[in-house]
Structures are given as structure tokens and as C-alpha cells.
Amino acid sequence: MLTIVINGKKVKAQEGSTVLENIRALKVDIPTLCYHKDLSPFGACRLCSVEVKANGKWQIATSCNTPVAEGMEIRTDSDAAKESRRAAAELLYYKYPETGAVRDVARKLGVEVDRTEAEGHDCILCGLCVRTCREVVGVSALTFQDRGRGRDMKEPEIIFDPNACIGCGSCAYVCPTGYVQMETDGDRRIIWGKVFKMVPCPVCGRYFAPEDQLKYISKTTGVPLGTLTTCVDCR
Ligand code: SF4
Numbered sequence: 001m002l003t004i005v006i007n008g009k010k011v012k013a014q015e016g017s018t019v020l021e022n023i024r025a026l027k028v029d030i031p032t033l034c035y036h037k038d039l040s041p042f043g044a045c046r047l048c049s050v051e052v053k054a055n056g057k058w059q060i061a062t063s064c065n066t067p068v069a070e071g072m073e074i075r076t077d078s079d080a081a082k083e084s085r086r087a088a089a090e091l092l093y094y095k096y097p098e099t100g101a102v103r104d105v106a107r108k109l110g111v112e113v114d115r116t117e118a119e120g121h122d123c124i125l126c127g128l129c130v131r132t133c134r135e136v137v138g139v140s141a142l143t144f145q146d147r148g149r150g151r152d153m154k155e156p157e158i159i160f161d162p163n164a165c166i167g168c169g170s171c172a173y174v175c176p177t178g179y180v181q182m183e184t185d186g187d188r189r190i191i192w193g194k195v196f197k198m199v200p201c202p203v204c205g206r207y208f209a210p211e212d213q214l215k216y217i218s219k220t221t222g223v224p225l226g227t228l229t230t231c232v233d234c235r
């Protein structure tokens with residue numbers, strides 16, 4: 001265990017843990033949009049910014065991807081930390097003014113948000129869908145197309161690989177803005193524009209999973225496909 005100081009209070013921290021995990025353990029409320037506890041950190045939204053003392057100097061750092069170190073001092077409530085989070089929220093609101101999740105965070109951090117009804121579902125490039133697909137599902141059907149040199153792109157964007165996608169819908173569940181739309185209707189599911197065939201349970205008749213997902217689970221776990229095609233409730 002390490003000893004760190006958060007807002008003047010000495011606390012014990014696990015080696016390898018992040019500043020954000022330790023802040024949250026103290027019930028300090030820090031908003032996040034690109035963080036998920038089960039995924040690798042990404043550091044995209046900057047909403048989790050705090051002040052960290054490094055080499056004797058206070059600096060702004062994103063808490064979700066900053067690991068703790070022995071004796072580290074952290075301030076969440078200084079003017080600089082609060083202003084940094086507010087500026088991150090303001091930038092997001094400037095770019096995605098119609099998106100509910102962005103507006104909620106912006107309001108919470110003191111940004112003036114207009115009162116009109118939010119109807120947008122923009123992709124805010126938080127990367128949660130990409131990381132979930134790769135790290136949890138193990139499929140990598142989504143990737144970031146970066147604005148690398150020589151590419152005529154203003155912003156990075158998400159690239160969908162229809163040949164890799166198994167239609168599980170994890171990306172739609174994790175997306176904070178509703179950008180990833182999934183429609184399941186009877187024997188078919190549509191996600192990222194690809195149509196998947198749903199499998200009906202032979203016992204209750206309910207269409208419960210895409211065929212491609214069951215095939216993938218069978219292949220990766222060795223459980224026979226014949227077992228998986230009966231839904232969990234009827235097995
Ligand atoms: S589609 Fe959703 S989850 Fe994926 S990067 Fe965009 S906002 Fe984040």
C-alpha cells in the first residue's frame with residue numbers, strides 16, 4: 001500500500017490504482033464521460049481533471065489515467081482543478097450542444113446551458129464502445145480512425161467492421177449519448193447498419209440472441225452450439 005494525500009487528508013492507496021479510484025473511494029464527486037471501471041483508461045473527455053503535485057509543482061492531470069505514487073498530493077477542490085473541469089465541460093458543450101449527457105455534465109460543472117429540449121445523440125469520441133468491443137467482448141469490430149498525417153480528416157471517427165461484429169449490442173449499452181442505435185425486432189437485429197438473424201429458443205420461442213454471437217461464444221468457449229441455442233431461462 002502507498003500513502004497519498006487527497007485534499008489535505010492522508011489515505012492509503014493500492015499500488016497500481018489510479019487517482020480517480022482513490023478520489024471516488026472518498027466519495028468525492030468527479031464527473032466522467034470516457035471512463036468505465038472495467039475498461040482501460042482513455043483520457044479523452046478531461047472531465048476528471050484534478051491538480052497533482054509533481055516535482056514540487058502543482059499540475060493539472062486527468063485522474064482516470066494517472067496512477068498514484070508514494071506521497072502524491074492531489075487537490076480536487078482548488079480553483080485550478082474546478083476551472084479545468086469546467087473548461088472541459090464547456091468545450092464538450094460547444095461541440096455537442098444538443099447531446100443530453102454532455103448538457104447534464106456541463107450544467108453540473110457550472111456551464112450555462114440553454115433551456116431548449118436536447119434532442120441530439122452525437123458521438124463524443126469517448127471510445128467506450130471501441131474499448132468494450134475489444135477488451136470485454138474480444139472482437140474489435142470498432143476502431144478509431146485517427147487523424148493521422150496525410151489523412152483528410154478533421155476529427156477522428158469510429159470505423160465499423162461488419163465482418164467482425166457479432167451483434168451483441170455491448171457498444172449500444174455502454175455508449176453514454178445514445179449514438180449507437182440498436183433495433184431488435186422479432187427475428188432480426190440491426191446495429192451499425194448490419195442486420196443480424198436472431199435465434200428463437202426452441203422451448204419458449206423467444207428470439208433471444210443473434211446467431212453470430214452464439215457461434216462466437218461456442219467457438220471461444222467450446223460449449224456446443226446446440227446447448228447455446230436454448231435461452232438461459234429454459235436451459
Ligand atoms: S459511439 Fe458512443 S460510446 Fe462510441 S465513442 Fe461515440 S459516444 Fe462514445
Ligand code: FES
Nearest residue numbers: 032043045046064
Ligand atoms: S474520465 Fe478521465 S479523461 Fe474522461
